[in-house]
Amino acid sequence: MKADLRGAGVRDLGGDGPPRAGDRASLRRTNLGLVLRLLRDAGPRPRTQIAADTGLPKATITNLVAELVELGLVREGDAARDGGVGRPSRTLELDGRTVCGIGLEISADYLGLIALDLGGEVVAEHRAALDVRAEGADAVLDRAAATIRTVRRTLKARGTRLVAITVAAPGVIQRDSGVVSYAPNIDWRDVDVLGGLRARLGRICPPLQLENDAKLGAIAEYLVASAADIQDLIYVTGETGVGGGIISDGRLLRGSAGFAGEIGHMRLQPDGERCACGRRGCFETLVGLNALLDHAAAPDDPVRDATVDLEERLAELKRRADAGDPATRAALDTITEDLGLGLAALADILNPRAIVLGGYFAFFGEYLVDRVQLELSARVMAPDAGGCTVLASTLGFSAAARGGASLSLDHVYRDPAGVLSAAGR
Template sequence: MQPTNDRDEAIEGVGTAVFEERRLYDGATVRRQAPADQATVRRSNLGLVLRHLRDAGPRSRARIAQDTGLNKATVSSLVAELADRRLVTAGDVDRAGSVGRPGLIVHLDGRTVCGIGVELNVDYLAILVIDLRGEVILEDRVALDVDELGPERTLDEVARLVSQGLDAASRRGATPVGLTVAIPGLVRSGDGVATYAPNIGWHDVPVLDGLRARVDLDCPIRVENDANLSAIAEWAMGPEARTPDLVYLTGEVGVGGGLIVEGRLLRGAGGLSGEVGHTSLGDPERTCGCGRRGCWETVVGLTALLTAAADPDDPVHDHGRDLETRLAELAARADAGDRRTLDALDQVGTALGNGAAVLINVFNPQVVLLGGYFAVLGRFFTEPMAAELRERVFGPDLAGARIVLSTLGFTAAVRGGAHVALEAVFDDPTLVPVSGAEELSPAPAARS
């Protein structure tokens, strides 16, 4: 939103103002005409200051005023209210720069609020609870055969995991402001229904209603595609953060794509974009989990790798074992020179390059991020993938694209979910109640 100045605040409730919001999550630029009433202006400017501290780091009130275009008196008032809501705090004296009494450096705080991200996938459930500064309150992953368990029992396990997260948040004095659940398949986000998730055998499962019936949670619950949330996490906090044009590829049993175009999540007309694993780039003789033949994930999905690398009774196929442990075993075999494992990795790397070339030719991203197991075993895929890309990408030098291994690993979807949950506070800091008119207290030590 455009910042308002003191004159704007002096005439609150008079006239109108046009607000433009660019939102990553909903993929829309909203331009709306709305009355510039006192509450609207105030919320807008509180959010502006809070986001600026998150994105630019700690700084003095004078620097915030300079950066945002608000004047110093307005910033002082906004910072005081954010402090009353325990969303910011003050630290060291700012001794740099101007003449006059030095000010205090203002830090993002927000230890009293948290966002929860949960992912359910083919063979695990995961949860992440973080506060407004991104500090972890709880992080856990549980091996689970979701397909075998079925929707109702799986949602029971999700509810149990969420309850653990709520207990951990309560012990830290943090109140949840949102829960986002990642699903590996088509999701109708409006009513939280997993319409089609073939790799876990779900059809029209009311995830939102199911969790509402199981968890006593007085905050919004969202249900979203796992690849979309992973792309959001990479854009917000990954090694390529704020890259405006980015393609994220999940590396799971299923393969999905999260697409960031001009800094916004690309959803498509029906919100169903990103199902790249079901493009016809695979083996036409292989049947996909969706029931069709020749899908890309039949040659690059985790099942394709495990099938090529090991016999069915091999421990790496055991869904009851932690996925990263199984992948570490495959990596150890490859490092030891096992021919079958190396050949399987080479086949997946080549097929991965083939599909990635199509995505580069269509979307011309700056970065293609490999997530999930693609990142864990990425060093084995690099050479065959690069050879395929050089052969198939139309533009020179891979059309300017770089292939990058995600550092978020299997936490990307839950990080994206927690980030989306916390966005509500940055959109409207007044959602967090005032704790009392207190002076700014010293900030805790900055995180590393």
């Protein structure tokens, strides 16, 4: 019987394995993934240990490992010092420096791309300010396709195989069809993102998938937090919109149709400001980027110029806060209180071990984190905020693209042979 690897810290990012079938070839593909995930999550180990951990026969493991080595995903390391008698067995460890996955983020304010190799190292990165709402979908997809072409050439030149691209987009998305159904902050409705990219990239198009940006951010944060054995977290990202991604017991919570995590539209004020979604008093109207800018800056203040890179504008606001500018400080006070209110509702409902603040919230982490933690302690029903710790993301605005790249690589862990044969060995 298969060992329950969850106890060994195996991560489940919610991707799909090889097609289900009862035949031997399918079982072999599944087992290749099993061995690869074991080496990722439990670390380097000799063949005998892999056999013990998976419950598979030693001879099967020998064959599986040989195939993984041939695929360039595993390599032999040092001889194991297990104190046993006989010939010392060599440990096996992840390789995969020649395999990468891409995450491409379409944000309201920028276009970002990250390529990660199987070891999690960044092999390409790109970000450009872009007023997505003003440019319109066609122009944005043109830019995205051009960026992918450039990065693809770089990867090809260094012999790296690209297995998949995961596109991160805000709002309500349809994973099956690759369509952004409704993203009020960029004013997109029923935009066929994956179809549009495929048409632009043509024959060279790698496998594409679409996922909500905050869900991908949550995956990226979980890969960081799980090192501290945090299995329940909520990633809350403050950009023009406010998105949420929920990891529950080590799994991404998608909901029945993939729409879970729309936390920006909890109504927190019955007669509050009008939201981009048409309703009033949504969480997003209270703590979204525009709320901060409205509180902190006059309409003609250059920090509100959407053609300037968002991080530059936030850096300017941060300088003002550090210098004690009353308007900026008061804006952050208001954001703190409203953030505490919304996050307390989430903590009551989901009882996360951590809430990770991303986007602009992380930028102002030193002003927000400790005070939001106090708000939670005061507002959450369970004692001591239910054990929930507020953290600032350390991934900056790259979280969604990074999570997308990880999800792209997840295919390799689930079906190494199938994915790499498609990517061209």
